[in-house]
Amino acid sequence: MTWTDCSAANSRLEPRITADGSFSLWSESFDQAFHSARGAIEEARTTFLAPAGLEGLAPRSDVAVLELCVGTGTNTAQLLDRCRKLDLKLRWWGLESDRRPLQLALADPRFRCQCSEQSLELLDSLAKTGSCRAGPMLWGDARQSLQNLMPKVEAQCDLVIHDAFSPRVCPELWSLEFLTLVARCLKPEGRIVTYCSAAAVRQCLKLVGLHQAGLPPPTGSGPHQWSGGTVASWKVLELKPPLQAFTAMELEHQLTRAAQPYRDPRLNATSEQIRQDRQQKQLLGTGLSTSAWRRRWQGEAGLTDPGRFPPS
Template sequence: MTWPACGTETDRGSPGAEPAPEALPELLPRRGRDGSFTLYSSACDEGFHSAAGALREANEKFVVPAALERFAPGRELVVAEVAVGTGTNTAALLAAATTAGLDLDWWGLELDHRPLALALADTGFRAQWPAAVVGRLEELSGGDRLRLGDARRRLPELLDTLAGRCDLVLLDAFSPQRCPQLWSLEFLEELVRLLRPDGRLLTYSSAAAVRRCLQDLGLELRAIRPPADEPERWSAGTAASFTPVAPHPSLRPLEPFERVHLASRAAVPYRDPTGTATAAEILAWRQREQEQSKAPPARLPQRRGPAGLGRSGGHR
């Protein structure tokens, strides 16, 4: 069996498995503009992070919008992370939590053990954080809190323990067009069951299909503000919660054009009723549904066009 483009589990997702090297999708080490370690996946033809850099992205799209200052020091936050990859988000959150006097009860889902191993073997990656954070990441990488395999198959195990308990759910899969398996209505429906009523799901995606699912599942949406030095972008992602999200400098209500966009054909969801479909199947079903849809075509303001829909200007 060869490694499928972006997604379906094979036994190569586990450290114990020894696949033929030529069958493994290539993971190429890269540095972002901020100098931080990242990877490029040849199987997905997509970078793990935007060109701005992994560390910058982790802070701007996950750590800052998590608003850790909401929590009293001493509190233990329950966190579930989908698509752990290099562990950059994990380490950035661990470091920020330590500074805020918080502890993390962390759980992660990831298909492939290699991104985290490659990151931990990189001296530049390790130098980004205090030794205690790197030590904790090493512990997590070998522990049972990191569930390796297709997130669709492993999510039910997390739900057994964590349903309704998560303060934060971080969703950082490859882009919906590359890895629709982890953006389907069915997957999101299960994923949000992890959240406490006031828990917060954070993702870099501003895609209408993702936002519309979250909204239809009963969550309130906020856009993550793009950084000031990227004025051409209208959103850097989405924060969603079952209860109103308190105002925060990194978040804003959706603008009217974004709400209109949620009623357009762009909001037709990715569907994966059995939780076993391939990326190609999910994309083909959605395309058919879009062609048959009576919803108006997507129309976004020109200036802030499709670049805002992908990962950092369509990077992934």
């Protein structure tokens, strides 16, 4: 597939090179970048792998990973390399609705250059056959795929990498109902790791009954970026770096209207329906004003929405 084929499709995907030199994409339909502008590989390592707890596992251990929103396969490639380095036996399931990001990445020499030969071999196999030695790729809406996959993954996962677009543009993958399903995949000590620190998502994880920790803002980020993401588990999380307790500002964020959950009772609503339903509940709700919270902390942190990065 070429960029021209891609532009001809009903929504464009455009290549981007991020600050660490690694390959990424920008999606026209979601109006959002696939990775942090500071670096796709940097994000895979610091946001998703550093808090995953893989280093604590003994060599030759089995590790089961569910990856939500595989996209270009950047996180997958980094995960494969890390498991190989730590001599872990990876069992993997990948969920993704669009085949193009992986095809486009694999067709681009800049992406191929940044991957190890071993990871490329597995990604090529995923793109061609829908599976690789580590496990299968399930193409389609992750809400449906995960329901189908449940008999295989329920209470099996050491790690869930949740890398959907932000809740504002992709609320269907951050609803209370979807996150309930995701949580059911975890072993008691398993972890969900995400870049997202939205109050609504943290509120859903709390309602599901998970314990949570925050991640520090990326090194070198400005004062506007107040969080680097969220980790959640059925067990109380040991607050070893990079995991940290929520700050007073984050705790207060949870009391605002921004913490109104996204709801998708039958796991088939459109994003517009989910957003509208939430907006109506926010109008009726009694939560603190989110703008007052923002004003209150603005002086200290110069707050902006820590959601996903605008197009470059």
